[in-house]
Amino acid sequence: MKKIFLKDIAEALNLSKTAVSMVLNNKGDENKISKATQKRVWAYARAHHYQPNQMARGLSLGKSETIGLIVPNISDIFYATIAHYVERKAKALGYNVVFSSSNEDPETEKQLIYSMLNRQVDGLIIASTQKNQEDIEELNRSKYPFVLIDRHYPGLATNYVIVDNLRGTEQMTRHLLKQGRQRIGLVSIESGLEAMHQRQLGYEKALRDAGLEDGAETVKLLSPFGYESEMKEAIRSMLHGPRAVDGLVFTTHYLAASGLRALKALGVEVPGEVALISFDELGAFDLVEPPITANQQPVEDIGRLAVEILVHEIGCKGAGMDKQRVLPTQLLIRKSCGA
Template sequence: MQDIADLLGLSRTTVSWVLSGKGDERHISRETQDRVLKGAADLDYKPNLIAKTLRMGKTHTIGLIIPSIEDQFYSEVAKAVEFEAYKQGYTLTLGSSESEKDRESNLIQLFRDKLIDGLIIAPTKYSRKEITNLCRQDFPFVLFDRYFPELDTNYVITDDERAGYMLTRHLIEKGCRKIATININKHLEVTQRRMEGYRRALRESGIEQNPNLIADVEFATYRSDAAGAIERILVLEPDVDGFCFITHILAIEAINCFHEHGIDFNNRFKMGCVHEVPMMKIVAPKMSIARLPADEIGRQAVRLLLASLKKAGNADEQRTRKVVLPMELIYRD
């Protein structure tokens, strides 16, 4: 800025006001502003972002922490978050926790060390302590997909109980009486709600819950465990006639297992799944879907976070917001 000021014979303060967009506010003539902007372009001026951050106390950067970058749902949310943040003048820093406690904790601390303005997090089942600390420190953040009912936080979630209920009820209406399901990370609120929907549909239809038709797997080993769970169900209950998959990643592993065993699953079972990836329309065209609104989740999360940033420091405005979005139900059979 001093170089520009020397070139144009102006004060450094005047140059600073113009380059920070305060020329009109400071009653600097349009001619002078144009001279400063041209001088900056001629000298290829670039602002020192670190210095600006220290001066303004903001980086206009938000952090996004997701459980897995390879899960298409979270990739879709990340894309929507980045797009919405860009529209609002923010950039995105992304990290994948891989559902590991220490990795997630380190990412939160790393992002805060980089002076990001706020966080958007799909927390792991171990995150309660970290989220509690963020609440206590009044650090702006929004949870999505997963949350802790006992903590008063901003969050964007979906109506998961209804999704599990509607998919299971649809299978029952199609004649299924032995509907299997595989649960993942059963300690998470999101999967508990989907399972409760599954159980409610069975209860209302007078179908007794059969423990042989339910299997639990952990995220870290779900690929190998899901195949074993499917094989166990088929051995214990060979006349199983339906599958309600709590998440699309389990449906993919089940389809792989069916294929390896030569099972004509499209004609043998009625199936439903929460969310999908494009290949599922081809390999399982009859599978009904409760589609997660990934784009809207991303947009809403950014808007909640930016609203929280604007209210930071104002105790009267520190009201948390909780958004519950519906899923689109698609019955393909």
């Protein structure tokens, strides 16, 4: 079936394009277009399966009804799940979503931000590399609607939805202490991300409050892209060092999965010899043996709140809404800690 355009309807009904556009944008009454004419326009549009040009409609209304989502890695289950909830909530509020991945590269992230702006998306949701402060500041100065998720810039007054990373790892470490573990190690990623820094601080706080000390030999920071090859040696050194660990805190779900594989390859019994706990949940954690204790992040709430804040910003310029959310995590206790 041939696609019809606004001008085709106007020509067929002997009306101006402006009048047809007003009717199809539900502005017929306010522009004093007769009910009979409005009925004719709608009947013709429906009979010929007219579909509006969303970009042109966005330009005429000052909106594209599209929001952009930029994440570090859309194939990561954490970000993929957030993207699912962002899309679902956006659709419910009348918006489409354009997805992009920065691959943790600040230059790619910068290009994606300006590409999205050129596409005239109404607003952005960004899980930033935290290495593009100038561009985030520019979005702020221009009062462009955006929300940061998972990661934010502590020195900037922006909209954001994050989790309480410090309290999360503090809770995890305290759980291991309650299980009788006294020599607890931390495995994290070597990065400048504030979330990773806060997770390490939470681990250190729990040990300090318990009158215990952590040391360099019980904290291992692995390469973001080489952690899989580094994991076995990191764990081996903590097991056989001067302060051999009996518990391990992993700051991400993928580190925990890699750590479990390394422990099994080394023949270490979990939780008999070493207890294991993960920040963030992975779908298979309750299926492996032993099932992994994990601190679950509220991914649905992150996605939903980010969209709600963004749409409120787009329509109301943010007035009267809490735009900075720090959400709690939930500890899912399983057998990997001896529970």
